[in-house]
Amino acid sequence: METTTDNWNEVMAKSREALPAQILNYIAAVMEGPEPHSQLISVLHRVQGHFGWLGTEQIDAVAQLMRIPQAKVTGVATFYHFFRLKPRGKFMVHVCLGTACYVKGASEIAERFKEELGVDFGETSKDGMFSLENSRCLGTCGLAPVVMIDEEVHGKVKPEQVRALLDTYRTKAREG
Amino acid sequence: MDTTINLTIDEKRVSVPAGTTILEAAEGCGVRIPRLCYHPDLSLMGSCRVCVVDVKDIGFYMAACSSPVWEGMVVQTNSPHIRQARRDIVELLLDNHPKECQICERDGNCELQNLAYDLGVRERLFEGERKRFPLEVSGRSVIRDSEKCVLCGRCYRVCAEVQGVHNLSQHGRGFTTVVTPAHGADMDDSVCIQCGQCINVCPTAAFLEKKHSDQVWAAIADPTIHVIAQTAPSIRAAIGEGFGLPPGTPATGKMISALRLLGFDAVVDTDFGADLTIVEESHELLKRLENGGPLPMITSCSPGWISFMEKFYPQLIPHASTCRSPMGMASVLLKTYYAEKTEKDPKKIFVVSIMPCVAKKFEAQRPEHFTPDGTPYTDAVLTTREAIWMIKSYGIQFADLPNGQFDSPLRIATGAGDIFGTTGGVMEATLRTASELLTGKPAEKLEFTEVRAVEGLRELEIPIGDRVLNVGVANGLHNARELLDKIVSGEKHFDVVEVMACPGGCIGGGGQPYPPIGMKVLDPELLRLRASALYEIDGGKQLRRSHENPSIKILYDEFLGEIGGPKAHELLHTEYSAKKPRGI
Numbered sequence: 001m002e003t004t005t006d007n008w009n010e011v012m013a014k015s016r017e018a019l020p021a022q023i024l025n026y027i028a029a030v031m032e033g034p035e036p037h038s039q040l041i042s043v044l045h046r047v048q049g050h051f052g053w054l055g056t057e058q059i060d061a062v063a064q065l066m067r068i069p070q071a072k073v074t075g076v077a078t079f080y081h082f083f084r085l086k087p088r089g090k091f092m093v094h095v096c097l098g099t100a101c102y103v104k105g106a107s108e109i110a111e112r113f114k115e116e117l118g119v120d121f122g123e124t125s126k127d128g129m130f131s132l133e134n135s136r137c138l139g140t141c142g143l144a145p146v147v148m149i150d151e152e153v154h155g156k157v158k159p160e161q162v163r164a165l166l167d168t169y170r171t172k173a174r175e176g
Numbered sequence: 177m178d179t180t181i182n183l184t185i186d187e188k189r190v191s192v193p194a195g196t197t198i199l200e201a202a203e204g205c206g207v208r209i210p211r212l213c214y215h216p217d218l219s220l221m222g223s224c225r226v227c228v229v230d231v232k233d234i235g236f237y238m239a240a241c242s243s244p245v246w247e248g249m250v251v252q253t254n255s256p257h258i259r260q261a262r263r264d265i266v267e268l269l270l271d272n273h274p275k276e277c278q279i280c281e282r283d284g285n286c287e288l289q290n291l292a293y294d295l296g297v298r299e300r301l302f303e304g305e306r307k308r309f310p311l312e313v314s315g316r317s318v319i320r321d322s323e324k325c326v327l328c329g330r331c332y333r334v335c336a337e338v339q340g341v342h343n344l345s346q347h348g349r350g351f352t353t354v355v356t357p358a359h360g361a362d363m364d365d366s367v368c369i370q371c372g373q374c375i376n377v378c379p380t381a382a383f384l385e386k387k388h389s390d391q392v393w394a395a396i397a398d399p400t401i402h403v404i405a406q407t408a409p410s411i412r413a414a415i416g417e418g419f420g421l422p423p424g425t426p427a428t429g430k431m432i433s434a435l436r437l438l439g440f441d442a443v444v445d446t447d448f449g450a451d452l453t454i455v456e457e458s459h460e461l462l463k464r465l466e467n468g469g470p471l472p473m474i475t476s477c478s479p480g481w482i483s484f485m486e487k488f489y490p491q492l493i494p495h496a497s498t499c500r501s502p503m504g505m506a507s508v509l510l511k512t513y514y515a516e517k518t519e520k521d522p523k524k525i526f527v528v529s530i531m532p533c534v535a536k537k538f539e540a541q542r543p544e545h546f547t548p549d550g551t552p553y554t555d556a557v558l559t560t561r562e563a564i565w566m567i568k569s570y571g572i573q574f575a576d577l578p579n580g581q582f583d584s585p586l587r588i589a590t591g592a593g594d595i596f597g598t599t600g601g602v603m604e605a606t607l608r609t610a611s612e613l614l615t616g617k618p619a620e621k622l623e624f625t626e627v628r629a630v631e632g633l634r635e636l637e638i639p640i641g642d643r644v645l646n647v648g649v650a651n652g653l654h655n656a657r658e659l660l661d662k663i664v665s666g667e668k669h670f671d672v673v674e675v676m677a678c679p680g681g682c683i684g685g686g687g688q689p690y691p692p693i694g695m696k697v698l699d700p701e702l703l704r705l706r707a708s709a710l711y712e713i714d715g716g717k718q719l720r721r722s723h724e725n726p727s728i729k730i731l732y733d734e735f736l737g738e739i740g741g742p743k744a745h746e747l748l749h750t751e752y753s754a755k756k757p758r759g760i
Contacts, residue, residue, distance in 0.1 A: 005493040007754040056359055060757070063358075069342030069760045070358030070367070071332075078347040 011064060018061035020050055027065045037068055040076055044083060053084040089124040089131040091169050093117075094148040098137030104144040105159075110134065112162040113147075129173060130166065183249040198240035198251055199227055207253045210262055210291060212269075212379055213328035214241040217698055218337055221329045225265050226291065229253050237261055263295045271302050273380075274323050280381050285690045287379030288326060309354055315363030317370035317386055317538040318686075322354045325382035331355060331374035338679060338698070340654035341484065341759065343368045355382070358757075364538070367487050367759040369653070371480035371677045372534030372559075372686020376697050385534045385687060388556040389566055395526040395555070396439040403526045404514075405440040406506045406586070407431060409447050410532040410597030410682035411560050413709035417689045418564030419574035424705030426713050429579020434567045435530075436580055444514075444586035446529065447593030449506030450605070452731070453477065454592055454722035456748055457499045458609040459740040461672055465614075470494045472648070472663060472670035475602050477501045479539035480677025480686075482752060484653050489660050490754030495673075498749040502596060503529045503536055504545050506586060507553035508747050513735045517585060522547070529557045532597070532685030535677065544750045559687025585727055591714030592722040598707040599651035599681035600627040600634070603674040607638060607645075608721045610672075615641035622720055628711070632679070633658060635668070648673040651681050683707055 016024060023046050030039040043066065047058050054077050063070040077083045095110045110121075113132055117125040124131045140146050143155025149169060157165070179194040185205050192201045197220075202209050213224040222242035229240045232250035237258065245251075252258070270292060277283050309322035332344035332355060343357050343366050357366030364370075374383040395403045416427040435443045461473050476482060476497040485492055500508065507529065511522040529536060539545060540554035547553055558566070567574060581587065592608050595601035604624045611619040619640075626636055627647065632655030638645045648670045650656035656675045662668045678684045680703035688706075695702045719725060736744045 005752070005754050006491040007756065007758060008491065011756075011758045059359070063760060064758070067760055069336070069345075070757065071342055071345035071356075074358040074360075075345035075347055079349050081349075 014057075015061035015064040018055075018057040019047065019065075023047060023050060024065070027062070031066065036066060040066065040068060040073065041080070044073075044077060048083060052088040053086060055087075084131075086122070087124055087128070089129050090173055091130050091149055092133060093130050094133050094135040094138065096136075096138045096144070096146040096148070097134045098141070098144075100137075100141035101145040106145040108159050109145050109147065109157055109162065112159045113166075116163055116166055129170065181245050181247050181249075183245050183247070183251065185251045186253055192245060194244075196245055198229055198231075198238065198243050198245055198249075201245050202229075202240065202251070202253050209240045209253055210294060211241055212266075212287060212291060212326065213330065215330050215333070215377060216696060218330060218333040218377075221333065224269070224326065224328055226262055228258060228261055228265070230255060230258055259295065263297060266292050266295050267297055267301065269326050270297065270300065271304060272306050273326070274306070275300075280324070281384050282381040286381065305351075307351060307354075312356075312362060313386070315368070315370070315386060316541045317534045318363050318368060318372055318375065319384050319386050320356070320363065321382055321384070322356070324380045325355055326380060327353060327355070328379060329355075330377040330379065331383055334373045334377045334698075336654075338652050338654055339369070339371055339373055339677070340657045341367060341369055341371075341488075344374065365757075367757050369480045369483035369487065369677065370535035370538040370686075371653075373678065373698075375534060375686055376684075376688070376690070385559050385562070386537055387562065388528075388537065388558055389562050391556045392528050392558060392566070395528070401524055401526045402441050402520055403439070403528060404442045404444060404510055405435045405528045405530055406444045406446045406449070406503065406510070407435070407530045408503065408532055408536075408597065408682060409450060409594050409601075409710060410685065410688070410706065411530050411563070412594075412713065413597060413683055413706040414532065414560050414688050415564060416574070417692055418560070418568070421575060422705075423692060423695070423702050424709045426709040427574075428713065429581075430574055430577040432580030432582060433577040434572050434574050435563075437572050437577075438567060438570055440528070442583040443580070444506065444510065445582045445589045445593070446502050446506050447589030447596065448586040448725070448727065449502035449504070449509070450477075450593035450596040451590055451722035451725045451728050452505050452509075452748065453499050453502045453596075454602075454605045454609050455728060455739055456505075456744060457497050458606055458613055458723075460497055460499065461606065461610055462613050463740070465671065472646075472673045473497050474672075475606075475674045476750075477596065477602055478676045478678075478682075479533065479535035481653065481656070481675045483535065483538065483755070484656075484677060484759070486752055486755040487757070488657075488759035489664065490758075491664060492660060493752045493754065495663070496752055498751065500545070500748055500750050501536075501539065502593070503531065503554060503557075504539065504750065505748050507540075507545070509586065509731070511547060511553055512747065513731065514585065516735075523549075523551075526555045527553065529554050530560070530563045531557050532560050532682045532688045533557075533678075534559060534686035536687075560685075560689055561687060564689060585731070588719070588725055588727045590722050590725050591717040591720035593725075594713045594717070595710050597682040597710050598628075599632075599676050599683075600629065600649050600674065601681065601710065602676075603627045603647060603649050603672070605722055606672065606674075607640070607647075609723045610645075611640045612721070612723065614643070628707075635659070635670075645671045647671065650674070651676045651684075652679040653677055679703065680707065683710070 063073045147154045180191045209227045211227045213221045220242040222239040227240040228237035230252040312320040335344045336342045412428040416425040432443045474495045507527045515522040537557040592605035607624045632652045634649045648659045650659045683706035
């Protein structure tokens, strides 16, 4: 059969280029096993684990390699809160807006972070340093209002401390 | 499993086969439970909850569409409480829906509007936040208005389950859930094949065809422009429905008269283009059979199928007939042959195709179908629905019109051209002509009734002279995939394959009238009636083989030269290429 007009090889090559070897291997293994389509979320977790987020090219690659329609993959990726469809910054800033933090003025803290970083929740600062997220209770209400940056918890945060807090991470990033 | 289940519905004892749903069982005893997301031909969704019923000893109302009956079940389908519950559900849907029924394209045939009326919604109680989404009108065929979407899921179910395209999916969650292609892409940047079945099954106006009526009104109003309408085979079988004629009423003559009253300067028959397609395509088939391929040759009339091939099966491109569609051929002739004969400037000719098809709007805009000076051969494409409302807006009493006649030289068409509008029709028309070409003598057999049927997939062996042609016929692309996969894998040899993107072929096209009350979208009975109108027209004609069309003979003598010759090739044939995104 003539294949001069077919773009299959090009599409598959592009798909393989978009993902690291360990994820390609994982998909290959999944496709050999039973119910490969049920492993979509687990594949997406690995992609996000590697890249920090799910890019268009990666989503399309997963769709092609797993033979799942793209719309289904993006449907899943946009449904689950855990999946990020925008690049994440070097540091994840979670401002708790749970009840205890809220009554202790978390909304003011949140506003200050938005101002300092020039972004809204769900966005990443222009310098790629911080992604701002809100959380509903981090389980440390005694420390309200709470901000978590990556794995570190900061309690009893005051609005005027926000800039200094961010600066410590900027310094950290500079010093590697 | 043929176990029978006994249950009580509204104090009536009924017996139904196991697996029957409450909704189906109730229909058997004369109760049509109100419904919205439910569609009998699609998978069960149970998302809208409009069909709730009261089942004894169950603490909550159950969705009748997705609840199978059980032994001894006691169902109450109606009560003041159930009625209130359904009304509340519909009111909540309306609260999150634009309040613009009077200016909506679906005004009068919207399922949500009808439901609200039937359930007695006469006042609006709440005013609150509504979902807000931008209109997506960039598509050349299909446009989206997600604010009107009720998330019933019929569009993405038909897209996946009937068309095998899987272009649409729910994205996001909660209040901001929206149905879009992958990555929220615009329709033409997605794997959408423009068939428009999402429009057909949508209960509201969340999906619509791209309107061309404004251009057409403007052209008609301009006295310097010669505006020609060409009408596809299946229009005559369906247009009457828009004016209260029973489904299956052939309405060729009234349709022509109505279009003249609307102000078209000429009305010609796309069936002439169909006859021409058959003549060229049969010649192409013969050449392929003589030269060893590529076989099978696959028909190229359906633009939804062509888009599908380019995105999902580009490896089959060498198999597609290079013939333009009947619309494409007719439009080319109107701006060349017709212009010459009537001494008109082709630049002052405005070709309007009236089509059962939404994808034809896309086809018309493809650069392959442009004149050498870069303008489209087909200037505008109206769906059957658009043509109906345009005729209505002039107050034309369609049912009372006398029978008009098409204009020369695209006037005469054979019965073979008429049956193009239904699944199997292109195949039958091809066989009528090819059987003579292959045997070199007039064929005795005229009707190839074995290729007629409404089911989605047929594989047949047709004896012609001393050989047997392996033919395949598919409608609905989910069905077609089965056949196409066999071609790709080489599992089975076919000589010629007909693919029509829509269920039932063009008679079930994405631009056909919404079904009359009491019939569902994609109703096989409705499709059968429309097909029967085409076979009736075919049966009543003297000329029933495309190559016997005297006007076609004159066309080759006067203008095109040889069948399959250089001029025919330049004007009547086209090419395809793999498109992205690549479908899965």
